[in-house]
Structure formats: structure tokens, C-alpha cells
Amino acid sequence: MTDALAALPSPRRPRRVILLGSTGSIGTQALDLVRRNPDRFEVVGLSAGGNIALLAEQAVAFRVPVVAAANATDDELSAAIRHASASVSHEPSHPGFGGPRGRSPRVSEYDPELLTGPDASSVLAARPADVVVNGITGAIGLEPTLAALRAGTTLALANKESLIIGGPLVKALAQAGQIVPVDSEHSAIAQCLRGGRAEEVRRLVVTASGGPFRGRSRGELADVTPEQALAHPNFAMGRVITTNSATLVNKGLEVIEAHLLFDIPFDRIDVVVHPQQMIHSMVEFVDGSTIAQAGPPRMLVPIALGLSWPQRIPDADVPCDWTKAQSWEFEPLDDEAFPAVALARRVGEAGGTWPAVYNAANEMAVDAFHEGRLGFVGIVDTVAAVVDSYAAEPCSSATDLTLDDVLAADAWAREAARARVGG
Known part of the structure; x- marks a missing residue:
């Protein structure tokens, strides 16, 4: 940066x-x-x-x-x-x-x-x-x-x-x-990090909307349809990303991304549910202060900064209207109903080709869900099963990882997921 x-x-x-x-x-x-x-x-x-x-x-x-x-x-x-x-x-x-x-x-x-x-x-x-x-x-x-x-x-x-x-x-x-x-969350973190030196950062706080099924138990997710999964309360970003937001796989991927972008250990990256998505993410510093980046739940500012960094583009989006009364909520993540984030931490800490397995299995499971071959909770269950079955497979270390390693792991995971969900 x-x-x-x-x-x-x-x-x-x-x-x-x-x-x-x-x-x-x-x-x-x-x-x-x-x-x-x-x-x-x-x-x-x-x-x-x-x-x-x-x-x-x-x-x-x-x-x-x-x-x-x-x-x-x-x-x-x-x-x-x-x-x-x-x-x-x-x-x-x-x-x-x-x-x-x-x-x-x-x-x-x-x-x-x-x-x-x-x-x-x-x-x-x-x-x-x-x-x-x-x-x-x-x-x-x-x-x-x-x-x-x-x-x-x-x-x-x-x-x-x-x-x-x-x-x-x-x-x-x-x-x-x-x-x-x-990504709006990581753009927000990059902006917040300007408020202090790297050694002054205590933790990163990645916000999540909670998706369309926030507050539901695992049992209440069993009958979710593809149409319901695509009905995100704040945005539509295409089939895969919108479904990933409903399962919170997207947030798991973002935790790994935050670790890689900002070199912060996984145990210092938190996820908090913020349904309004007005705060895109936060950085907590060692003195107890927290800096948050706020804006409408849209992508225009992050995209504009991607195009123009380090400049800001005037009027890329409209700011929050602070003259109007409004309430913002924050809730802990329900790891039992939405285990994708915890699973992502596990593969992120393993490193090497493990994140490729997680991602590829999820892409296959999302397709199976939308094609009627898999239930909603089966998406993350399938990813977890594929990750578990990869435990016996050789995994390249971070120091000698090659593109061929990544592509081979991706192909292996897609075939392993296909064997479980058909197609």
C-alpha cells in the first residue's frame, strides 16, 4: 500500500x-x-x-x-x-x-x-x-x-x-x-490502517451482513431454496458470491484474504455480524481505539480506490446521511449454524494447497445446490468432508508451492466434491 x-x-x-x-x-x-x-x-x-x-x-x-x-x-x-x-x-x-x-x-x-x-x-x-x-x-x-x-x-x-x-x-x-x-472489507481495512503503524495494530474486525438467513439455526436452514439463497438483503453479486454470502463461505474466504494481505495472524482477525453493512470493517489498535470505515453498502468506493489508488475520486458515491436517525447492530457470529468461517480459519492456518481445496469444493457444491442435487446445509458439509478427506494427501509447504501444485489440488477437490454430489 x-x-x-x-x-x-x-x-x-x-x-x-x-x-x-x-x-x-x-x-x-x-x-x-x-x-x-x-x-x-x-x-x-x-x-x-x-x-x-x-x-x-x-x-x-x-x-x-x-x-x-x-x-x-x-x-x-x-x-x-x-x-x-x-x-x-x-x-x-x-x-x-x-x-x-x-x-x-x-x-x-x-x-x-x-x-x-x-x-x-x-x-x-x-x-x-x-x-x-x-x-x-x-x-x-x-x-x-x-x-x-x-x-x-x-x-x-x-x-x-x-x-x-x-x-x-x-x-x-x-x-x-x-x-x-x-473487496469492500479489505479496502476498509486498508483505509483504517492509515490511522496507525503496523506494530500498533491489535486486531482486524471484518464485518458480515449475516446474509438472508441471519438468526436461523442449522435446523431451520435445511429447506432453504436457491431462490431464497440469492435474495441477499443488501446486494446481488452473481450466483456464486451471493450464495457464498448466504453460507458465509464468502466471509471465510475474506478472513484468509485479510491474513494474506495484511500479515495479521488468524487469531487476531475477528468476524462480527453487522446487518446494515454500513461499516465495512474496522481496525483495533493497541491503545484501545478502533477506527471504522463507513459508507453505503455498495462497491463504488472500493472500486474507485482500486482504480485510482492512492487518490480518491470525488463523488464516487454518496456519503452516509448523518442528519437522519438510524441504528446499527452488531452481533457475534453463530459458528454452529454457519461453520464456514471456522473451517476457513483451519485451512488458512494449514496453508499450502489447503485453501485451494476449500475453494474448489465450495464452487462445485454451490453448482450442485443450484442444480437441485444438494441441500443448502450440504454446501459447507460437502466442503468440510472434502477438506477432511484431503488430510491424507500430500500438501506443498508455503516455501515450495508451485502453480502446478495449486491447479492439481483444485482439480483433486473438484473431483472429490463431484463424487459426493454427482454431476
């Missing part, structure tokens, strides 16, 4: 941004911030896995020179871009994005470089840029993370899985200050 986080003048030239996962929640919000700040940012690369039509619309609107798609051919992506270009050229007041400077590109004026196939995001992440925003969901974000770090680019990391499963690999490549956290 850098030494100052303050509102500074716009840079002399726009910061060049590569955005991975542009069609997801993080990506679309990042593009909104770029659109509102054309003097600060220039998008030089976009990638997505699916939703090629939206990717093409984004590419045309922002005149992006390189466009990457994991699940499309060159011909499919080229056709989508031609279609999007034709649509925009006939609609000067196009309501979707409108381009960073209100331009309406013609079909013949826009001919970007195309990257397609499973390695497309990794290839794009290695291209020259000032910041790479990794908004990909899941373990597939690891190799793009490593590519950006090798290129020496600032990495705005929303893909927590890549740090969690590849922790030692990622940390070995990262230069001081090269990774800027985009």
Missing part, C-alpha cells in the same frame, strides 16, 4: 485500465466510474467469460483497443462487435454506455484486437497498463492475477480466490503496494 490516500488533482494523463470480468457487477460499476471520469481513466482492455453481447457493447462504447473473451471464437466476438457498432451508429443517444466522451463510433472506425480462448484474460492482463482490475469470479482468476503481477502492473484485486488459493505464489510476485484490495 502507498503512504497517502487523499483527494488529489486529476492526473496529467488518464490512467490506462485493463478490466477483467467487465460484464459482471464489479466490471459494470468500474465502467460507470470510468464513464464519469474520462479525464482520469482510459480503458485499454476488456475481458469477459460469457455475455459476449454486453462485452461487445462495452468495447464499442469505450473504443477499447483490445477485447478478450474466454468462451467465444474470434468470429463470434467479431460478429458481436460489428452488431454492437451498427446499433450504436444508428443510435447517437444510445442509453447503455454512450462512450467516455459521448462519441458515437461508426462501424468502419472501430476494429479492435481480439483475444479468445481460455487464456485470453491472462494474455490481456500481461499487456501494458497502469492498473489491471481483476473482477473475475472463482479460481480461474489466478493465472490473470499472476500475469498482471509479473508485468509489474498495479493489481486492483476483486478476485479474492486468486489470492486465497495461490497465496504464496501471489505474495512472492507482488511488489510492495502492487496489490490494491477491492
Whole structure:
């Protein structure tokens, strides 16, 4: 992290941004911030896995020179871009994005470089840029993370899985200050840590909404449906992340992420349930003081800081309205009903390839739940069973961990989970 986080003048030239996962929640919000700040940012690369039509619309609107798609051919992506270009050229007041400077590109004026196939995001992440925003969901974000770090680019990391499963690999490549956290909890901690020196930190307090089932016992969770699991009280972030928030697997992953980002031992990282999600996380210092970062339960400020670190972008979001009466609640975490956090601490302390096993088993279990092959409580039960069965498997230490080790553990865990849940 850098030494100052303050509102500074716009840079002399726009910061060049590569955005991975542009069609997801993080990506679309990042593009909104770029659109509102054309003097600060220039998008030089976009990638997505699916939703090629939206990717093409984004590419045309922002005149992006390189466009990457994991699940499309060159011909499919080229056709989508031609279609999007034709649509925009006939609609000067196009309501979707409108381009960073209100331009309406013609079909013949826009001919970007195309990257397609499973390695497309990794290839794009290695291209020259000032910041790479990794908004990909899941373990597939690891190799793009490593590519950006090798290129020496600032990495705005929303893909927590890549740090969690590849922790030692990622940390070995990262230069001081090269990774800027985009998860709201870790962005909050990074901001709070400016209030004291590292040796003055007593503990980190990561807040959790508690999800849609806060207050329920384990027995009351047995009949939860996929539709109910996706009905988060404060946000929608896609199927996997929203489900992980309901099981609190997401919070378990965030505990591991906090440990890796800030080098704080697990026994000094707490989780507290805060349903309103107005406080994004806190840092407790040795003198008994606690600094909290507060703001609306949205991602705009963390994304803006990821794009602009160490600068703050004026009006990235609206602040809390302190003129209105409001109540904020804090509750202890129910580890019996929601054992995912305790399990995450266990695999995080084990290190090596264990976090990769936890994450991969969870991704498989979430799919099984939404496909009707597994009950809600069975998600974390499956993860725990796979982790337990991994106990007899060799596990690389943090000092000699390789990418092949991580990928092998990921594949092993997916197969072990598949054997339990089918599919």
C-alpha cells in the first residue's frame, strides 16, 4: 500500500485500465466510474467469460483497443462487435454506455484486437497498463492475477480466490503496494490502517451482513431454496458470491484474504455480524481505539480506490446521511449454524494447497445446490468432508508451492466434491 490516500488533482494523463470480468457487477460499476471520469481513466482492455453481447457493447462504447473473451471464437466476438457498432451508429443517444466522451463510433472506425480462448484474460492482463482490475469470479482468476503481477502492473484485486488459493505464489510476485484490495472489507481495512503503524495494530474486525438467513439455526436452514439463497438483503453479486454470502463461505474466504494481505495472524482477525453493512470493517489498535470505515453498502468506493489508488475520486458515491436517525447492530457470529468461517480459519492456518481445496469444493457444491442435487446445509458439509478427506494427501509447504501444485489440488477437490454430489 502507498503512504497517502487523499483527494488529489486529476492526473496529467488518464490512467490506462485493463478490466477483467467487465460484464459482471464489479466490471459494470468500474465502467460507470470510468464513464464519469474520462479525464482520469482510459480503458485499454476488456475481458469477459460469457455475455459476449454486453462485452461487445462495452468495447464499442469505450473504443477499447483490445477485447478478450474466454468462451467465444474470434468470429463470434467479431460478429458481436460489428452488431454492437451498427446499433450504436444508428443510435447517437444510445442509453447503455454512450462512450467516455459521448462519441458515437461508426462501424468502419472501430476494429479492435481480439483475444479468445481460455487464456485470453491472462494474455490481456500481461499487456501494458497502469492498473489491471481483476473482477473475475472463482479460481480461474489466478493465472490473470499472476500475469498482471509479473508485468509489474498495479493489481486492483476483486478476485479474492486468486489470492486465497495461490497465496504464496501471489505474495512472492507482488511488489510492495502492487496489490490494491477491492473487496469492500479489505479496502476498509486498508483505509483504517492509515490511522496507525503496523506494530500498533491489535486486531482486524471484518464485518458480515449475516446474509438472508441471519438468526436461523442449522435446523431451520435445511429447506432453504436457491431462490431464497440469492435474495441477499443488501446486494446481488452473481450466483456464486451471493450464495457464498448466504453460507458465509464468502466471509471465510475474506478472513484468509485479510491474513494474506495484511500479515495479521488468524487469531487476531475477528468476524462480527453487522446487518446494515454500513461499516465495512474496522481496525483495533493497541491503545484501545478502533477506527471504522463507513459508507453505503455498495462497491463504488472500493472500486474507485482500486482504480485510482492512492487518490480518491470525488463523488464516487454518496456519503452516509448523518442528519437522519438510524441504528446499527452488531452481533457475534453463530459458528454452529454457519461453520464456514471456522473451517476457513483451519485451512488458512494449514496453508499450502489447503485453501485451494476449500475453494474448489465450495464452487462445485454451490453448482450442485443450484442444480437441485444438494441441500443448502450440504454446501459447507460437502466442503468440510472434502477438506477432511484431503488430510491424507500430500500438501506443498508455503516455501515450495508451485502453480502446478495449486491447479492439481483444485482439480483433486473438484473431483472429490463431484463424487459426493454427482454431476
